[in-house]
Amino acid sequence: MISLRDVDKTYQTRDGSVPALRGVSLEIGDGEFVSIVGPSGCGKSTLLMLVAGLTPADRGSVVEVRGRPVVGPVTDLGIVFQDAILLDWRTVLDNIMLQAEVRRLDRTAHRARALELLRMVGLIGFEQKRPFELSGGMRQRTSICRALVHDPPLLLMDEPFGALDALTREQMTIDIQRIWLTTRKTVLFITHSIMEAVLLSDRVVVMSPRPGRVEEILTIDLPRPRKLDESGAQEYTRYTSRIREIFRAQGILSRE
C-alpha cells in the first residue's frame, strides 16, 4: 500500500535548510496498522504529509502509494489531524458530508453511511449540533467519521488524540481498534503514546531525533482485540519497555 525508499526531506527556511527526514525506508502492507513513535520534531508529521502528497520529498526519494509514485495530493485516503478542524457553520453531519460533497459522491448513500459511522462512535443524536456545542472528544470523533465516510482504503492519523484528556483518549483508542477490526483499512497512526502504539498496531516504527530516521521496527505479536486492562501484562510491557529502551539509548528518556 505504502512504500518509502531512501526518503529525505529538507525544509528550506529563511535561516537555511532544515533536514527533517534522512534515509527513511518503510513498507506498509494492505490492511496493516502501523504506528510511528518518536521524539517531538523528529519528522513524524512530515512523513505523513509526504505520504499524503501534501508536501514533496527531496529529489531521489521514492514515495509510492498503491504502486504509484506520489506527485501531488493523494485523494483516495482519509486524514485525521491533532485538531478536529471542523467548519464552524456546518453541523456535525454536514461536516462529515463535506467529504462527499467535494468528491461529488452520491448524497443519500453517504448520508446514510455518515449516520452509521456516527452511531459507531456514539454520536447519534448529535448530528445536527454545531462544532462549538461539542466537547473536544466529540469533535475529534466527528473528524474521524469525516475521514471514513468515503470508505478510503488508507487512513492517516497525526496524533489524533493529542488534544484529548486521558480518559477520552482511552475510549478513543478502543473505538479506533473496533473500527479497524471491522473495516481492516491500512492505517498510518502517529502518536506520542507508547502504550497506544503497542495496543493498536501490527508494527511500531520507532524514529530517531531530527533528522528523523527509522531506528527500529517492532512487530507486535499479540492477539486481538487487545484490552486496556491487559496493557499492564508482561506480554505488553515487553514491547513498551523495549521502545523506552530505544528512547533511553537516544538520550530522550533519562535512565532514572
Add this chain to the structure above:
Amino acid sequence: MAVDERLGAAAAMPPAESPPARPRGRGSGAAELFQRRVMPLLVIVLFLGVWEVLCRVLDVKTYLLPTPSRIWEELVRQGPSLVEHTWITTYEMLLGFGLAAVVGIGLAVLIVSSPLFDRSVMPVLIFSQTVPKIAIAPLFIVWFGFGPTAKVLVAFLICFFPIVIDTAIGLRSVSPDMLNLARSMGASWWDIFLKIRLPTALPYIFGGLKVAITLAVVGAVVGEFVGSTKGLGYVLLKANGELQTPLLFAAIAILTAIGILFYYLLEAAERLAIPWHVSRRGQEGNWTM
C-alpha cells in the same frame, strides 16, 4: 478626523475565536435586556438632559450652542426641506458604499489568490489611502462636476480600504490543516473558495463593512463640502456660514442617525448571514456597540 484610527482598528479587529463551550446567555433575560437596550438609551437621555440644563443655567447663546430642545424644534420646522438633502446624501453614501463593497471584496479575492497581484496592487492601494482624500475631492469636482458622481467616488475611496484589508485577512485565516484536508479530498480552487474560504471570511467581511458604512457617511459629506448645491454637507456649510447653529446641529443629528441606522441594518444582516458566529460572539461578552 477619526478616519485613520478607524482604519487601524478595522485591520486589527479579530473576530471572535472559537471559545470553549460555555453556557448560553449571561444573567437573567430581563437583566440582559436592560443592559443591552435600556442602558444605552438611558445614557443618551441623561447626556441630553445635562446639555439642556447646562445651556439654560449658563445662558449659552444659541448661535454658540443651542439646547437639544431648540435643535429638535429646528428639525421639526425645517424637516420637509431637509428631506431632499437627506435623501441625496444617503443615496451618495450608499452608492459609494455598495461600490466599495463590490470592488473591495473583489480586490481582496484577487490579492489572496495571486501573490503577483498582491505584490503589485497592494502598494497602489496603500498609496491611495495615504493620499488625503479631502485633497483629492476638489479634483473629482473638476472631473465630474457638482453632481453626485464626485461624492460617490469620495465615499467609495474613503471606505473601500477597510473592506479590502478585512476581507483579505479573513480569506487568509483558513487553517493550513483545513486546506491540506481539502486538497486531500481533491477539492478544486472553486470548492475551497466557496465552501471554506468565503464562509471563514464572512465575520471579517462584516467587520470591514461595518467600519466602511460609517466612513461612507463621512465621505459623502466631505464630497459635498468641496462643492455642491444639495445634500446635508451643503446644508452644514450653509448653516455654518449664516450662523444658523440650530440648523447645523439638526443636520449633524440627521447624519448621525443615518450612520447608526445603516450600521444596525448591517448588524441585522450579519445576524442572518452568519448566525453561528454571532451566537458564539454573544458568549464572549458584548463586543457589539
